[in-house]
Amino acid sequence: MTLLPSCHDVQTHLTEYLEGALPFHRRLGIGVHLLLCRVCSGVLRGLQALPWVAKASLKAPETAPEEARRALADVQALLRKGSR
Amino acid sequence: MTEASLTETDLIQRAAQGDSDAFGDLVRPHLALFHNGIQRILGNSADAQDALQDALLSIHKDLPRFEGRSRFSSWGYKICMNSALMFRRSRVRIQDMERPEPLALGPFDAAGHHTETDRRPEWQVEAQAHDLVERGELRDCLMRALDELPDSQRIVFVLKDVEDWEMEDVARHLQLAPGAVRQRLHRARALLQTRLRDHVLGGRP
Known part of the structure; x- marks a missing residue:
């Protein structure tokens, strides 16, 4: 696989590969590497x-x-205080 | 207390007029959802509780403007997300340095190819992870792994891969170039995949 990108190179660019952000020749090399x-x-x-x-x-x-129930209780207490 | 027969629309009207019990009844069914969204962005911190409190106050303040075009839960969730993102922007991130997490899952030889491929156990995501997800056994592992990530990578992963934001929207929100977002996303994915693979293969708690 000497003409193909290495495993390290391929894995480093997998997110860009998945997002379609690589130029065609890079995408092709990675695609072939992944097949093999x-x-x-x-x-x-x-x-x-x-x-x-x-x-x-x-x-x-x-x-x-x-903690979420406590946050709601605190807000309700504030609302009660505000309505007085 | 408000009567159980009140509809969500009734609760919204009463809560907007200052009825705190109606507000509690309106929000309580969605509280776990709201808190969970905030916690995914901010982590297990006191910030999450503060951000939720701020979000609930914003929801109450904006209730008169709620027009019912979307579900109340979706509308409230958006407010919670905004609150979490505002909190994230404002908090001091002393430890938010770009750490040298690996971009690839080794080990590799000098030429950059995998070593010991015959002995390398392959992580069968489709099979093993699916079972663990079904049994709810990956939540703690993932939360711990998310907490390991620098904030700058965590936020990208959560917005892109969990909240399904478009890459351009993540980049715009974080004021980063799309390439920088992709790199952070990749570092986050690599670390999370490593932790998940360790968990799945090693059965670690």
Whole structure:
């Protein structure tokens, strides 16, 4: 793979590759490397899955935590004070 | 207390007139969503609670202007996001230095190619991570990994990959060139992927 970009080079530019921000010849070299390299294509799949994993894992819990309920109670107290 | 039969529209009207109980009943069903959005941007800090409080006051102040064109939860969430972003801008970020996180997941040989590829376990995101996400076992790992990121990378990842902002909007908001945003995003993704891979393969808590 001496004519192709190295694994390090490919992985360094994977986000630009995914965003379509690379010139054609760079994109082509990385594309071919990804077809041939199992590890880099695995890293690419990981990057592509990350937004979904993050969204699903970091979604709001069913109930608000104590500090959030406290913030609401404080605001309600302020509103009561203001309406007097 | 307000009656349980009141609609959201009734609650909005009453809350706008200063009824604090109605305001509580209006906001409470969405409180976890509002807090979660703020916490993703600011992390587990006292700032998140302060930003939520500011956001709730803004929601109350702006209620007379709520025209019902979007859902109340979406409208309120936007106000919460703005509050978190304002907080982020104003707070002193002493430790927000660009750290040399790796841009690639090694190890590599001198030519930049992977070493030990035969022994390298491949992280099957589609299979293993999916199960862990379903069981809710990645939240703590991800929150810890997000807290490891410099603020400048965390905000890019959260806005682009979690909140689904367009790259141009992230760049405009942060007053950065799109190339700089992409580099920060890539550093954040590389670190998060490393932590997730360690967690999935190593079963670390």
